[in-house]
Amino acid sequence: MVQTDLNSIIRRLIKEQAKIPATAGELADSDDLYDHGMTSHSSVMLMLGLENEFGVEFPDTMLTRDVFSSVNAIESAIRRLQQELT
Amino acid sequence: MTVSTPLPTGYLLASSPNFLRALKVAAENADDVDRAGRFPSEAIQALKEAAAFGCYVPAEYDGMGVSFQHLAELTFEIARRCSASGMIFAMHQIQVGSIVHHLNAQTWFENYLRRVAGEQRLIASATSxxxxxxxxxxxxAAVEPVDGSGGLVRFEKQAPTISYGGHADDLLTTLRRHSEAEGSDQVLVLTHKEQMEMKQTSQWDTLGMRGTCSPGFVVQATCSAEQVMRVPFSTTAAETVVPFSHILWSHVWLGIATDAFERAQNFIRAQARQSPGSTPPAALRLSELSTHMSQFRAFVKAATAEYITLREDDPKQLSTIGYAVRINNLKIAASEAAAEAAQGALRVCGIAGYRNGTPYSVGRHLRDSLSAGLMIANDRIHSTNATLLLVYRDSK
Known part of the structure; x- marks a missing residue:
């Protein structure tokens, strides 16, 4: 399933790039990542990781707190960008 | 005549006899406050008598409800006379703004705002x-429940600096939401003097900004759970604390620089009067300084206008990386501009500016302005922006 893959890649990047201490199992798709310790610095690292992984580039209008606030929010942002590419 | 438009309340305050008197009191005591490194109690008392500490509290909570634009202008006017009084006023208003804009229908805080307006309570903050x-x-430090107390919470925080901490009525403190929360999962807690024990841990004997009296404290407090703001501090910080701080501080620094500029201008005028028919050589330096001041004023005003527009039209924009970069740039630019302006004024005034106690003395301005680059160190802000610029394309 494409959806599951996307979800697990995002979760891996959250762990590797954003270095959020919560383990993948503890993190619900709708959990606020900032409440789990994401900072503006780690969110930038996560964005760079996502851009690299999916070959997309976030336009400035998408560089908001909301877009990177949860696994769900990131998933829908990536989908939107991928749709624009195709 | 049809309906007459009432004057904005900010202008009423700025021109009210009590506020004008407070400005005069601030100017008269500025040198002594600096020399003694003491709290500007006369100016703060006079500002309380002008009801200035409740001016940003909305009218529905018994305040004056002045606009942010006016708040910034009031800050500038106070800081022109006494930097410490201006900075204390600014810091207090940052705390008021943090409550006003993030009330979230919390009755306790609505009632508290009425007390700020009615009693002119002075609020300090413990963020560091x-x-x-x-x-x-x-x-x-974290908010922790007091077992078996039925709704009391407690905290203990070691703050390396709390500006006017020994003189405030109340304290707004950042804390982790609970003892298991991540370091960035913060809330604000408002506590009254009588709910706290504050142990002073250091002295405040500094180069400048001596009257802000900002030593370190260990704060222990017990209060009602209602005194914890529900809104996550991450939201309050992005939408209010950071922009309010950088804009109001910039107005303090602009006030310091403006007074230094005026002293330099007075010096040149006095020289010119002594030798009519020729322009004093240092007048060229004054002209350079005037160019610098125009730029300084322009970017402070632009940042203020941008914040007001975004807050009204699209507050979500305040949490974008782009806005974070721009408001950080204001802090860096304004803090550097203030110190440059004070040095420029010193170059114009020469030894009369270097000497204390002349009408052209700018030593206090220079020392005060040097604090600007250090309160949240500019290098720290540069390193934040350096990271943000990895993804943000700065074109605005």
Missing amino acids: EVGVGGDLRRSI
Whole structure:
């Protein structure tokens, strides 16, 4: 399933790039990542990781707190960008 | 005549006899406050008599409800006379703004705002903490329930600096939401003097900004759980604390620089009067300084206008990386501009400016302005922006 893959890649990047201490199992798709310790610095690292992984580039209008606030929010942002590419 | 438009309340305050008197009191005591490194009690008392500490509280909570634009202008006017009074006024208003804009229908805080307006309570803040390296968005100390107390909470925080901490009525403190929360999962807690024990841990004997009296404290407090703001501090910080701080501080620094400029201009005029028919050589330096001041004023005004527009039209924009970069740039640019202006004024005034106690003395301005680059160190802000610019394309 494409959806599951996307979800697990995002979760891996959250762990590797954003270095959020919560383990993948503890993190619900709708959990606020900032409440789990994401900072503006780690969110930038996560964005760079996502851009690299999916070959997309976030336009400035998408560089908001909301877009990177949860696994769900990131998933829908990536989908939107991928749709624009195709 | 049809309906007459009432004057904006900010202008009423700025021109009210009590506020004008407070400005005069601030100017008269500025040198002594600086020399003695003491709290500007006369100016603060006079500002309380002008009801200035409740001016940003909305009218529905018994305040004057002045606009942010006016608040910034009032800050500038006070700081022109006494930098310490201006900075204390600014810091207090940052705390008021943090409550006003993030009330979230919390009755306790609505009632508290009425008390701020009615009693002219002075609010200090404890955001810095020993062990977090100056990071506003990280806390170690946490809100903890008091067992068996039925709704009381407690905390203990080691703050390396609390401006006017020994003179405030109340304290707004950043803390982790609970003892298991991440360092960045913070809330604000408002406590009254009588609910706290504050142990002073250091002295405030500094180069400048001596009257802000900002030593370190260990704060222990017990209060009702209602005194914890529900809104996450991450939101309050992005939408209010950071922009309010950088804009109001910039107005303080602009006030310091403006007074230094005026002293330099007075010096040149006095020289010109002594030798009519020729322009004093240092007048060229004054002209350079005037150019610098125009730029300084322009970017402070532009940043203020941008914040007001975004807050009204699209507050979500305040949490974007682009806005974070721009408001950080204001802080860096304004803090550097203030110190440059004070040095420029010193070059114009020469030894008369270097000497204390002349009408052209700018030593106090220079020392005060040097604090600007250090309160949240500019290098720290540059390193934040350096990271943000990895993804943000700065074109605005």
